[in-house]
Amino acid sequence: MEQKRQNTKFLLRVENLRKEFGGIVALEKVSFSVNSNLIKAIIGPNGAGKTTIFNIVSGIYSPTKGKVLFKEERIDNLSPHLIAKKGISRTFQNLQIFPNLTVIENVMVGCHPWTKSGFLSCILKTGKNRREEKKIYERAEELLKFVGLAEKKSLFPSSLTFHQQRLVEIARALATEPELILLDEPAAGLNARETIDMAELIYKIKEKGICVLLVEHDMDLVMDISQEVVVLDSGRVIAEGEPESIQKNEEVIAIYLGEKEFVKNKKS
Amino acid sequence: MGTIYGMVALGFNIIYNATGIINLAQGEFVMLGGMVMISLTSGLKLPMPLGFFISVGIVTLIGVAFERGAIHPLKNPSIMTLIIITVAVSILLKGAAMFIWGKQTHTLPPFSSANPILIGKASLTPQTIWILGIMATSMVFLAVFFNFTMTGKAMRACAANRVAASLVGINVKLMVLFSFALSAAIGAVAGIIITPVALMDYDRGTIFAIKGFATAVLGGLGSNVGAVVAGFIIGLMESLGAGFISSGYKDAIALLVLLFVLFFKPGGIMGGKEERGRKI
Amino acid sequence: MGKGNLSGFLILTAFILIAPLLVRNPYYIGILVFWGIYTLITIGLSLLIGYTGQISLGHAAFFGLGAYTSGILSTHFKLSPWLGLIAAVFIAAFVAFIIGAPALKLRGHYLAMATLAFGEIIYIVFNQWISLTGGPSGFGGIPRFCLGGFCLESDFTYYYFVWAIVLLAFLASLNLIHSRVGRALRSIHGSEIAANCMGVDTSGYKLKVFVLSGALGGLAGSLYAHFVTFLSPGTFSVMFSVVLLTMVAVGGMRNIWGAITGTAILTILPEYLRVFQDYDILIYGGVLLLIMIFLPEVLVMGIFNLIKKSLKKAR
Numbered sequence: 001m002e003q004k005r006q007n008t009k010f011l012l013r014v015e016n017l018r019k020e021f022g023g024i025v026a027l028e029k030v031s032f033s034v035n036s037n038l039i040k041a042i043i044g045p046n047g048a049g050k051t052t053i054f055n056i057v058s059g060i061y062s063p064t065k066g067k068v069l070f071k072e073e074r075i076d077n078l079s080p081h082l083i084a085k086k087g088i089s090r091t092f093q094n095l096q097i098f099p100n101l102t103v104i105e106n107v108m109v110g111c112h113p114w115t116k117s118g119f120l121s122c123i124l125k126t127g128k129n130r131r132e133e134k135k136i137y138e139r140a141e142e143l144l145k146f147v148g149l150a151e152k153k154s155l156f157p158s159s160l161t162f163h164q165q166r167l168v169e170i171a172r173a174l175a176t177e178p179e180l181i182l183l184d185e186p187a188a189g190l191n192a193r194e195t196i197d198m199a200e201l202i203y204k205i206k207e208k209g210i211c212v213l214l215v216e217h218d219m220d221l222v223m224d225i226s227q228e229v230v231v232l233d234s235g236r237v238i239a240e241g242e243p244e245s246i247q248k249n250e251e252v253i254a255i256y257l258g259e260k261e262f263v264k265n266k267k268s
Numbered sequence: 269m270g271t272i273y274g275m276v277a278l279g280f281n282i283i284y285n286a287t288g289i290i291n292l293a294q295g296e297f298v299m300l301g302g303m304v305m306i307s308l309t310s311g312l313k314l315p316m317p318l319g320f321f322i323s324v325g326i327v328t329l330i331g332v333a334f335e336r337g338a339i340h341p342l343k344n345p346s347i348m349t350l351i352i353i354t355v356a357v358s359i360l361l362k363g364a365a366m367f368i369w370g371k372q373t374h375t376l377p378p379f380s381s382a383n384p385i386l387i388g389k390a391s392l393t394p395q396t397i398w399i400l401g402i403m404a405t406s407m408v409f410l411a412v413f414f415n416f417t418m419t420g421k422a423m424r425a426c427a428a429n430r431v432a433a434s435l436v437g438i439n440v441k442l443m444v445l446f447s448f449a450l451s452a453a454i455g456a457v458a459g460i461i462i463t464p465v466a467l468m469d470y471d472r473g474t475i476f477a478i479k480g481f482a483t484a485v486l487g488g489l490g491s492n493v494g495a496v497v498a499g500f501i502i503g504l505m506e507s508l509g510a511g512f513i514s515s516g517y518k519d520a521i522a523l524l525v526l527l528f529v530l531f532f533k534p535g536g537i538m539g540g541k542e543e544r545g546r547k548i
Numbered sequence: 549m550g551k552g553n554l555s556g557f558l559i560l561t562a563f564i565l566i567a568p569l570l571v572r573n574p575y576y577i578g579i580l581v582f583w584g585i586y587t588l589i590t591i592g593l594s595l596l597i598g599y600t601g602q603i604s605l606g607h608a609a610f611f612g613l614g615a616y617t618s619g620i621l622s623t624h625f626k627l628s629p630w631l632g633l634i635a636a637v638f639i640a641a642f643v644a645f646i647i648g649a650p651a652l653k654l655r656g657h658y659l660a661m662a663t664l665a666f667g668e669i670i671y672i673v674f675n676q677w678i679s680l681t682g683g684p685s686g687f688g689g690i691p692r693f694c695l696g697g698f699c700l701e702s703d704f705t706y707y708y709f710v711w712a713i714v715l716l717a718f719l720a721s722l723n724l725i726h727s728r729v730g731r732a733l734r735s736i737h738g739s740e741i742a743a744n745c746m747g748v749d750t751s752g753y754k755l756k757v758f759v760l761s762g763a764l765g766g767l768a769g770s771l772y773a774h775f776v777t778f779l780s781p782g783t784f785s786v787m788f789s790v791v792l793l794t795m796v797a798v799g800g801m802r803n804i805w806g807a808i809t810g811t812a813i814l815t816i817l818p819e820y821l822r823v824f825q826d827y828d829i830l831i832y833g834g835v836l837l838l839i840m841i842f843l844p845e846v847l848v849m850g851i852f853n854l855i856k857k858s859l860k861k862a863r
Contacts, residue, residue, distance in 0.1 A: 058745050084747035096745075098738030100802075101731065108728075109735045113747030115728055119756065122727035123720045129727065136728065176747055292660075351603060351660045352797065355790060360834055474786060478668060481661055520672045523665040530662050531650035 009072055011036040011211050012057070012088075012180055017066035019052055019235075026052045027235045030066070034228075036179065039202065039212040041222045044232035045255060050215040051093055053232075054182050057213075058090045059083040070180070085113045089178035091169040093185045093215075097157045103168050104153035107140040110175025143171040147201060163194045170201070174210070181205065183214040187221050199225050223247065231255070273502050276458055276480025277487060277495035278410065283451045291448075292351065293334065293358035295477025297455025300327045300361065302468035303369055305460045324456045330361070331452025335445050362473055369469075402461050406454065407496065419446065482526035553722050556805065560718075564711045568704060577703040581775060583815040584710040588768035590795045590807040591714075591721055592761030597793075598801040599725065600757050601737030602652060603660050606667025607792050610640045610762040612674060612784030614769025616681055619690045619779050624680075629693045633770040640766020641759050648758035652751065667789050674781035686780025690773050700774075710771055717764060721804055733757060 010033040017030040027049045034040050042050050055061045057068055059080035068076040075083050089110070098106050115136060121129040144150045147167040149160075157165050166186060173181055186202065187195045199221050206212050206225075216222050222229065222243070229246045231239040233255045239246055246252055276298055283291045305323040334357055413419070422443055425436070458476075459468065479502065487498030506521050568577050589611055596602050617639045618632035627635075651662045674681050681687065693700045693709070700706050724730050735743040736750050744750050773779055791814065799810020 060741065060745070079749075080741075080744040081747050081749045084745055090745055092742065096739040096742035098735050098742065100734055100738045105731055105734075109731050109743070109748065110746050112728065112732055117728045119724065119729055119760075122729045123723050125723050125727075133728065172746060292664075351605075351657060352793065355605070355793070356834075359787075359790060363834075474668075478661075478665060482665070485658075485661075520669050523669045523672075526665045527651075527662060527669075530654060530658055 010034060010069075011071060012213070013067075013069040013072075014053070014057070015067045015069065017053070017056060017068070018064045019049070019056060019061065020064045025235060027056075027063075030232070030235070030237055032230045032237060032240055034180070034211060034213055036211050037206065037209055038227045039206050039214065039225050040228040040230065041226040042213070042215045042230045042232055043217070043219070043222055044238075047234075048232040049235040050232055051184055054090060054184055054215060057083075058088060058182060081113075084176055084178075087177070087179040088182065089173040089176040089180075090182035091166070091173050091184055091186065093188065095162075095165055095169065097165050097169055097172075099157055102154055102156055103149065103160070104137070104140050104144060106157065106168050107143055107171045107175050108136050110143075110172040111136045111139055113176050140171075140175060143174050144168075146174070146204075147171045163190055166190075166198075167201075170205075174205070178210060180211045180213060183212060183216075185215055185217065187216060187218045195221055273476075273479050273483040273499040276455060276476055277484035277499055278406075278454055280451075280481055280484040281495055283447050291451065292354035292477055292481075293361060293473075294451065294455055294480055295473035295475065296358050296361035296365075297327055297331060297452045297473075298459035298462075298476045298480075299365060299468060299473035300330060301456030301459025302463035302472075303365055303459075304456075305463065306369075306468065320460060323460055324453050327456035327459075328449050328453045331448045331455075332445060334452075335448035358473060358477065365473075402457065406457060410454075419443075478523060478526070482523065482529070485526060486529050553726070557715075557719060557722065560808070561715055564715065568707050574703060577707055579816060581703055581707050581710055583812055584707070584714045585768050585772050585775070586792070586795065586815055587714050587808055587811045588710075588717060588771070589761075589765045589792055590799075590811045591717055591804065592764035593792055594796050594799075594801070594804050594807040595721060595724075595733070596757050596761045597796055598803065598806070599730070599733045599737060600754055602754055602758065603656075604663040604758070604761070604789075605660050605786070605793065606663040606665075606670070606789050607761070607765055608784045608786065608788040609667040609670035610644060610765030611769045611772070611788070611792075612670060612781070613643055614640045614766030615773040615779055615784070616674065616769070617766070618770035619687070619773040620680060622691050622774075623687065623689055629691055629770075629774050632774075633693075633767070636766045636770035636773075637763050638766075640769065641763040644759045644762025645755070648755045648762070652754045652758060664786065664789075667786050671781060671785050674784060681779075681781070684781060686778060688778035690777040690779070692777070693774050706775055710775075713767070713771070718804070718808070725804060729753075 012034040014033070015031050017027050018025070019027040030049070030053065042053065044050055052061065056063050056076065059075070059078055059082070063076050066076070067074055070083075070086055070088060073086070075086060075088075078086075098109065101109065115132055117126075117129045117132055141150065141153065144153050147170055149164060149167055149171070152160060152164065157168060160168065170183070170186070183202065187198050190198060195218060202212055202214070203225055214222075214226070226243055229239075229241065229243050230237060231246060231249070231252050238255065239249050239252050241249075276294060280291065280294055283294075301323055304326050305320065425432070462468075483498045483502050484495055486502065487495040502521075502525060505525065567580060571577055571580070589607060593604065593607055596604060614636035618629065618636040621627045621632040621635055622629045647663075647666050651659060651666070654662055675684050677683075700709055725733075732743065732748045733753055735746070735748055736753060740750050795810040795814045796807060797810065798813055799806025799808065
């Protein structure tokens, strides 16, 4: 198992990221890497900078310093839509669903990166265009079935529950045919039952061969399904490793219990 | 002229600072100030100072009506809606003005004598002195208001953070109303003092609005100091420009400046909000 | 594009075909021609505002650019009006490109102001460049479109000419909206950030739609010039940009059918309200205001939907 790890190149590598907003340093010397085909979680207290990392990786922000490499290619200087084309997709903590499109249309937009019809072929409704439309529609239907929302396809997101809208976002993100999907707090606002369903879904996604990087607060969910964990606090990486070792890590425990001072004193 | 743009810019800033709205009808306040004053002085033959204050009062009331009627009832409007509403109000006011005063241009006699005074080698008309004087007074008044009175500080609080302001007990709705009133007042003052020099007709509002906005943006939207400085800059550029190109094009100068600033440095000369390294 | 849209389109076409025959007074055929010309612009504007969610307060400028380009080329330079038409479209599109590229990076109010300033600048140029445009007094003598020996002289023939173009443009837009590109455009309006992250090149699309709407405006301008044969800057003022905006708003900004209906209402109705000639500014402002406060985005469509709902209930 270890040998296999060393031979494969990392899917995503984040090197020495620094991000400043005006006078505030949100991220400092953040480095970690993600192998393909696993579930990795980024955890940490509120304000630690987790979503900022996502925003940099998906291309919304550019880092003040540092690099992001996807399949050994630099992507931190690319705009989000190009990054999507490269194979990275995401969902949003505060739900960025398209309220003016139906559920299935939302997912169909996700098919944009790998489809080609431009203005002219869309206007003329060429054969190629029609075939592509069919493919897009069928793919979107498939994905809605995958997340369990097939019957809701013609509705508008406003008629759906929060949990369901989350699922639509996930289906939409999957539609881009990503190799890496960033899930930003997928379990936020969900009850226990829904969280279990979400965990199952995330696991199914990984089973399809897609690498999952998630930001999450729900520790049970994280420890349950992730194979690796990165712990962030105040913009710095505090620990990285497998869930069991993270759980035993004193510094990590201290951060969550607010007993940083206690640990420091103990060490000295 | 630059001072007028500065004042209009101040009007924009006030509303923007309190509400985040950019009031495209600002120019109409200027126009109305001038027009009402004309009616009061020439029509009703009221003495100047009285006419001045009453005109400002009337236009202020119009500003209040605007806020109450068009802004207040909105629930969570989109930017698009706001823009169109301010445009609509501006047109309404313009139409009303045309209806009341007709399409001709009007003027006011200068506040004091028309004979230029010689200061050193330059000659200034007394009207210019009036303009600068009133402008300076208004500036002082505003500075005092915003920095030293409770209401003024409350308005600044709203500008900084609306939610926090309301949590601290500031009546945000009232502040919004106030900002419109104040903005209208300043517009009116500007309109009154410029009419003797530049004439006034029902259509003038738009140009004042555009140039005022250009000034506000150049100075950094929200920055009152910037507005004044920018006003002088644009006024200067216009006069110089009118010398070089035909005077008809001089209106375009302010507009080109606006486009230039918007495209290259939206923060204006005072910096404004910094770009956070966002790519979209 | 959906059965509803297709049948709607066919009904529209049928209506357009027979409309002039229903109209008694030939003066009104001219009004119908203007309806067509303006609809061309509002289709483009509707795509811009309703679908990509951008705003333009200066679209009259593209209309004017098209009109003057076509007019000047065919009068001063004695080129065929057809060449004038092509040039009009290209010049309008080109200017839209130049202005759009930097302007569309702006948001909300800034974009509105930038387009307003642009519209105003073009208007000033029309007024000031007397040697080219004849200044405020305008210029006339613009020739008609001719093919072979047959010239489009009468309102009647021009009507069919214009509406053929408009219907084509409308059909193209309907196809566009219900396609991959259309969804992409609507997604920009829905959430620009999410659209970007789903692979939609939002800046690219915004610019393309802006250029498209500029081109349509230019096309309309050329059709206008060779119809009225006389141009003056007053027609292309900022006020007209606002009128165009009102047409889109009245018809319903969310739906491209709104372009046709809104334009119809604001072109045909004023004819019946001739008596209010001088109050038109007031009325436009008032109407716009009321719509925005009480029924943003969905006036005609809103009423339409209400009717649909009550019909459903009645069954």
